[in-house]
Amino acid sequence: GAVVSQHPSWVICKSGTSVKIECRSLDFQATTMFWYRQFPKQSLMLMATSNEGSKATYEQGVEKDKFLINHASLTLSTLTVTSAHPEDSSFYICSARGDIGNSPLHFGNGTRLTVT
Amino acid sequence: DAKTTQPTSMDCAEGRAANLPCNHSTISGNEYVYWYRQIHSQGPQYIIHGLKNNETNEMASLIITEDRKSSTLILPHATLRDTAVYYCIVRGTNTGNQFYFGTGTSLTVIP
Numbered sequence A: 001g002a003v004v005s006q007h008p009s010w011v012i013c014k015s016g017t018s019v020k021i022e023c024r025s026l027d028f029q030a031t032t033m034f035w036y037r038q039f040p041k042q043s044l045m046l047m048a049t050s051n052e053g054s055k056a057t058y059e060q061g062v063e064k065d066k067f068l069i070n071h072a073s074l075t076l077s078t079l080t081v082t083s084a085h086p087e088d089s090s091f092y093i094c095s096a097r098g099d100i101g102n103s104p105l106h107f108g109n110g111t112r113l114t115v116t
Numbered sequence B: 001d002a003k004t005t006q007p008t009s010m011d012c013a014e015g016r017a018a019n020l021p022c023n024h025s026t027i028s029g030n031e032y033v034y035w036y037r038q039i040h041s042q043g044p045q046y047i048i049h050g051l052k053n054n055e056t057n058e059m060a061s062l063i064i065t066e067d068r069k070s071s072t073l074i075l076p077h078a079t080l081r082d083t084a085v086y087y088c089i090v091r092g093t094n095t096g097n098q099f100y101f102g103t104g105t106s107l108t109v110i111p
Helices: none
Strands: A004-007 A010-013 A019-025 A032-038 A045-051 A067-073 A076-081 A090-097 A105-107 A111-115 B009-013 B018-023 B032-038 B045-050 B061-064 B070-075 B084-091 B105-110
Touching: A004 A090, A010 A019, A019 A032, A019 A090, A019 A111, A032 A067, A032 A076, A045 A067, A076 A090, A105 B032, A105 B045, B009 B018, B018 B032, B018 B084, B018 B105, B032 B061, B045 B061, B045 B070, B070 B084
Parallel strands: A010 A111, B009 B105
Antiparallel strands: A004 A019, A019 A076, A032 A045, A032 A090, A067 A076, A090 A105, A090 A111, B018 B070, B032 B045, B032 B084, B061 B070, B084 B105
């Protein structure tokens, strides 16, 4: 149980274009999902908390207009990287958890974004 | 959320127990200890979590000291596939509490 699916697993796009990444909880409902970013040889950095039916909450220093998050249902959250630039190239990972207070996070397998 | 301190790297011989320590001296009463691992270019994998009692599952055991200021993740019989970065995270149960990752321990299992 507790499977999180992320798509695509990798994407290459040109500078200035937008890229959408999908995150689905396959066997449980997730009121809240989380988006992380990881640069090479670094740890995961929390970008934002995605709340079903309401606005996402962004961590300090993360541009909300650049990283658009939509959480339209209890099983789907999307992250759109708008007007991507080479410095946005990174490993993006989504996660979700059940609604019980101490439930662990379960992670997707990540999306490798390369902006050329 | 409480900060955690882990050694940067560790080695372990294949077949032996791997004991990964984590210090969380500022942990508060409602904060749980979670362990994850990340194999290169994959999403983190949940291993185990606990509050104050020792926990065991099919993957590992979690030993939490009585004062809860530190814990140890034990992989009883390490295999080469256990080579990964292991993260210890402390998090409270309130909705606003997040999972923040530190730098973790890079475990290398040696044949």
